Amino acid sequence: MLTVWVATPDTWAFPWPSCWPHSRLRWISVWDSRWNTCGGRGALPRVVDLEARVKSMYEPVAGDPFAHFHFETGRALAERLGYPAAELDRIPAEVIASFAGVGYFLDLAGLTAGETVLDLGSGSGTNSFLAVLAVGAGGNVIGIDMTAGQLDKARRLSDGIPHIDFRAVRIDAPPVPEGAVDCVISNGVINLGPDKAAVFSAAHRRG
Numbered sequence: 001m002l003t004v005w006v007a008t009p010d011t012w013a014f015p016w017p018s019c020w021p022h023s024r025l026r027w028i029s030v031w032d033s034r035w036n037t038c039g040g041r042g043a044l045p046r047v048v049d050l051e052a053r054v055k056s057m058y059e060p061v062a063g064d065p066f067a068h069f070h071f072e073t074g075r076a077l078a079e080r081l082g083y084p085a086a087e088l089d090r091i092p093a094e095v096i097a098s099f100a101g102v103g104y105f106l107d108l109a110g111l112t113a114g115e116t117v118l119d120l121g122s123g124s125g126t127n128s129f130l131a132v133l134a135v136g137a138g139g140n141v142i143g144i145d146m147t148a149g150q151l152d153k154a155r156r157l158s159d160g161i162p163h164i165d166f167r168a169v170r171i172d173a174p175p176v177p178e179g180a181v182d183c184v185i186s187n188g189v190i191n192l193g194p195d196k197a198a199v200f201s202a203a204h205r206r207g
C-alpha cells in the first residue's frame, strides 16, 4: 500500500491514500509556498526564467551559507523544525550550514537498513546524509539537484562515504531504473517547479 506523506512545517501532515495501491514506494515530501518569491504575486515567471531564478537563489546558500537570505537556513532552522540534534551531530556541520528545508519528516519515512532512497532536490545533502546513516552499508541514497554549487558541496563533503551519490539532473527525470527505489524524500523542492504532476509521476515509476 503506497502512502504519500505531504506536510507543511506548521500546519498538517497526513497519509494520502493514492490510486497506486500496490506500490511499495513511500513518499515523503515537504512543501512550502516559497515559489511565490520566484515571480511575485500575479507575475508567474516563464519556466526557463523560473529555473534560472531557482538556481541563482540556491547557489549562494551553498557557497555563502551565512549570508542573509529571505528564508531561514542552517542548523538552528533544522533543530527548530524537529531534526534531532544527536542525528545532526553525526553529519558534517558544513552540510547542515546550507540546509534549506521546510520541515522534518525522516521519522515518518521510517527508513530501514538496506533500502534505496531517492532525495529530490538534495541541496547540500542534509537529508541524504541522514538517510545514508539509516539505510547503512546495505542501502543506497541518490541525491539529485540542478544547482551546481549545491551538488559540488554535497559531493565534496560525501567524498569517501560509500552508498551515497549526488547527481546533476532535474527532479522530473530521476536517473534511476523503474522499480529501483524504496522511498522518495524531498524537502522544500517540489513547490519550486512548474510541473508537479510530472515530478510525482516520474518518482512513482521508480518505486
Ligand SMILES: C[S@@+](CC[C@H](N)C(=O)[O-])C[C@H]1O[C@@H](n2cnc3c(N)ncnc32)[C@H](O)[C@@H]1O
Pocket (backbone or CB within 6 Å): 054, 055, 058, 098, 099, 100, 101, 102, 120, 121, 122, 123, 124, 125, 126, 127, 144, 145, 146, 147, 150, 169, 170, 171, 172, 186, 187, 188, 189, 192, 193
Ligand atoms: C529549498 S532547497 C532544499 C535543499 C534540501 N532539500 C534541504 O533540505 O536542504 C531546494 C533545492 O532544490 C533544488 N531544485 C529546485 N528545483 C529543482 C529541479 N526542478 N530539479 C532539481 N533540483 C531542483 C535547488 O537547486 C535547491 O538545491
